[in-house]
Amino acid sequence: MILSPLHPLHLWKYVELAKAVRESDGKLSESDWKFLETTVDEQPHVLSNITVGGGRLLNEETYLIQSDELATLPIYTEADRAEPGDNVYLWDYLISKFNQAYPPSKNHFKISIVDPIRPSQVLKSIVDAAENESLSGATIEFIYVDQEEKPLLSGATSNEEEAIINLFGPEGESDAFNILTRECRDYDEVAEHLKANPKHAVIINDQSKFFVEEFERDMDTSINPLYVPKEFSYDAFEDIINISASSEGQLLLGIPRSYQPIE
Numbered sequence: 001m002i003l004s005p006l007h008p009l010h011l012w013k014y015v016e017l018a019k020a021v022r023e024s025d026g027k028l029s030e031s032d033w034k035f036l037e038t039t040v041d042e043q044p045h046v047l048s049n050i051t052v053g054g055g056r057l058l059n060e061e062t063y064l065i066q067s068d069e070l071a072t073l074p075i076y077t078e079a080d081r082a083e084p085g086d087n088v089y090l091w092d093y094l095i096s097k098f099n100q101a102y103p104p105s106k107n108h109f110k111i112s113i114v115d116p117i118r119p120s121q122v123l124k125s126i127v128d129a130a131e132n133e134s135l136s137g138a139t140i141e142f143i144y145v146d147q148e149e150k151p152l153l154s155g156a157t158s159n160e161e162e163a164i165i166n167l168f169g170p171e172g173e174s175d176a177f178n179i180l181t182r183e184c185r186d187y188d189e190v191a192e193h194l195k196a197n198p199k200h201a202v203i204i205n206d207q208s209k210f211f212v213e214e215f216e217r218d219m220d221t222s223i224n225p226l227y228v229p230k231e232f233s234y235d236a237f238e239d240i241i242n243i244s245a246s247s248e249g250q251l252l253l254g255i256p257r258s259y260q261p262i263e
Helices: 008-023 030-042 090-101 119-131 158-168 187-196
Strands: 049-052 062-070 073-078 109-114 138-145 177-184 201-204 231-235 240-244 258-261
Touching: 008 030, 090 109, 090 119, 090 201, 109 119, 109 187, 119 138, 119 158, 119 177, 138 187, 158 177, 177 187
Parallel strands: 109 138, 109 201, 138 177
Antiparallel strands: 049 062, 062 073, 231 240, 240 258
């Protein structure tokens, strides 16, 4: 199921954002406007799951979870039919962020991936980064916890396979790019290994199972259209948690924040 661009469950966050911007008219700096321009199309979908039925007109309940997206539109699938996700959008983001936040990582980026979903994706991103000179070297470690290793090139096209082999293979053009694999009995062994062999980033793909948990809605808490990343600050004197969106620039100073008492 795909929500149309004008469906209320999808459209509301843009309407709320427009209201907040109008209320802050005249207070937004040039950097604030640039922040808006670059983030308004990248807002994650607040509605990660939908429950259909369970009422008078339709007794049977069906749970739909967001399984994919088409442009900026979320795609929902029945929970028991949804395919496992992957990290395809994560790797380029990580490389870019580490280049900006910690420039020395460009010389040799070290990352461990626990129970990788599709190893070829991260390898392809490393190849791209090497080609555009964002990385001069990298060590990619795949750690498997009580499961079989996955083929490194599975899911890659023939051109991608060739590029990966040229960079990482024994006949590769550079020995600065390496692939390691390791098997661990449990996460404690993983932690010990990483303690002795620190990395710039560690990605863990958990092996959790889907389940539905229902809870009563808190009517005093609202969702900000710029809600991700969230920031939480606790006021011990008032005994409340302040929940707000990212505080980049001055943009969010004019947007109302939400408060929820601690039980």
